[in-house]
Amino acid sequence: MEEKELVENIRNGDASAFRNLVDEYQVKVLNVSYRFVNNREDTEDIAQEVFIEVHRSIEGFRGDSKLSTWIYRITVSKSLDFLRMKSRKKRFGKMKYLNGEEETEEQIPASNTVNPEKELENQDRIRVLMNAIGTLSENQRVAFTLSKIDELSYKEIAEVLGSTISSVESLIHRAKVNLRKKLYNFYKKNI
Amino acid sequence: MKMNKGKKIQEEVEKTLHSLDNIEDIDANPFLYTRLMAEISERQEGTLKPKSNLVGIKLLRPVFFVLLFLVNLVSIIYVFQSGESQINYRDDYLSAFAEEYSLDNPNDEFLELSE
Numbered sequence: 001m002e003e004k005e006l007v008e009n010i011r012n013g014d015a016s017a018f019r020n021l022v023d024e025y026q027v028k029v030l031n032v033s034y035r036f037v038n039n040r041e042d043t044e045d046i047a048q049e050v051f052i053e054v055h056r057s058i059e060g061f062r063g064d065s066k067l068s069t070w071i072y073r074i075t076v077s078k079s080l081d082f083l084r085m086k087s088r089k090k091r092f093g094k095m096k097y098l099n100g101e102e103e104t105e106e107q108i109p110a111s112n113t114v115n116p117e118k119e120l121e122n123q124d125r126i127r128v129l130m131n132a133i134g135t136l137s138e139n140q141r142v143a144f145t146l147s148k149i150d151e152l153s154y155k156e157i158a159e160v161l162g163s164t165i166s167s168v169e170s171l172i173h174r175a176k177v178n179l180r181k182k183l184y185n186f187y188k189k190n191i
Numbered sequence: 192m193k194m195n196k197g198k199k200i201q202e203e204v205e206k207t208l209h210s211l212d213n214i215e216d217i218d219a220n221p222f223l224y225t226r227l228m229a230e231i232s233e234r235q236e237g238t239l240k241p242k243s244n245l246v247g248i249k250l251l252r253p254v255f256f257v258l259l260f261l262v263n264l265v266s267i268i269y270v271f272q273s274g275e276s277q278i279n280y281r282d283d284y285l286s287a288f289a290e291e292y293s294l295d296n297p298n299d300e301f302l303e304l305s306e
Contacts (some may be wrong), residue, residue, distance in 0.1 A: 015228075022224050030217040044220060051227050052234070125210035132207075148211055183204040191199060 003067045010058050022051055025068070028150075029075050035149045036079035036141075037086075038130050046082055050075050069159045072152070076142055076160060083134075132182040136175055143168050144175035 009017035026047065033046040053074050061070055133141055142161060146152040147168075152160070158168045288294075 019224055022227065023219075026219045026223055027217070030219070034217050035214070040217065043217060044223065047220075047223060048227055048230060051223075052231055055231055122210060122213050125207045126214055129207050129210055149214060179208065180204060183207055184200055187200045187203040187207075191196065191203065 007058060007061060025071050032075045032150055033079045035145045037082055046078050049078050065159050069156055073160045132179055136178055140171050140175035143171040147172050
């Protein structure tokens with residue numbers, strides 16, 4: 001089914017067309033969101049919100065960009081909203097903790113591979129890297145994540161960010177430089 | 192020693208940057224569509240309910256503003272009236288005071304003496 005036809009059918013209330021869209025984009029949405037929030041459960045909640053938004057606003061989709069770009073844009077926006085909400089909650093949780101109302105719990109990731117030591121080291125590296133990515137500016141984070149992890153082209157990233165290809169190139173370059181600096185400082189303290 | 196540490200740090204940075212390739216991919220969730228449709232219909236029902244409330248709120252809004260206007264009007268009238276009665280009370284008090292100390296009689300001896 002062509003993209004235009006798919007969109008038209010969803011607009012006309014065709015449930016199977018919407019199901020096709022969910023089946024086609026589910027993995028992409030889940031993986032983009034996962035790169036930002038790094039938690040499976042949260043990712044599924046975000047994916048659900050993304051498809052609800054798609055269902056709600058498909059009437060307004062004018063087809064200026066590709067359907068996939070539009071869905072990526074919604075996914076990135078929902079993921080960033082989630083992270084903002086989470087950091088607000090974290091701040092509030094810290095305040096509560098300082099007031100002695102609630103204690104925060106550290107989650108230790110479980111290892112489930114044949115080589116647990118290697119896996120743990122790997123997970124640790126990913127955690128350090130994700131933390132470093134999380135401290136980048138929002139645009140640098142989005143551009144870097146979509147480019148390096150989801151392998152989107154600069155043109156697609158520019159469309160998602162509503163920006164130009166040259167500014168995406170610059171964002172990714174600065175993101176790399178900043179990441180190297182942040183990681184260098186991290187290991188300087190921790191080695 | 193310092194050289195070695197710097198080199199080690201650089202190695203760790205490179206390894207960590209390369210760990211990007213090891214980030215696992217997430218598979219599709221077979222229940223996502225069912226969950227999604229349940230959520231959509233729940234929200235659609237949810238949005239219908241508040242709509243009726245919204246209609247009520249829209250109808251009540253002019254009534255609320257009329258009531259608010261009337262309350263303000265009554266308050267303004269009350270404030271002005273009490274202001275007037277306070278002026279009357281002050282005049283009464285002044286004339287009572289003048290009477291008490293015979294200040295209202297221009298032919299008073301005291302006044303003549305002081306002149």
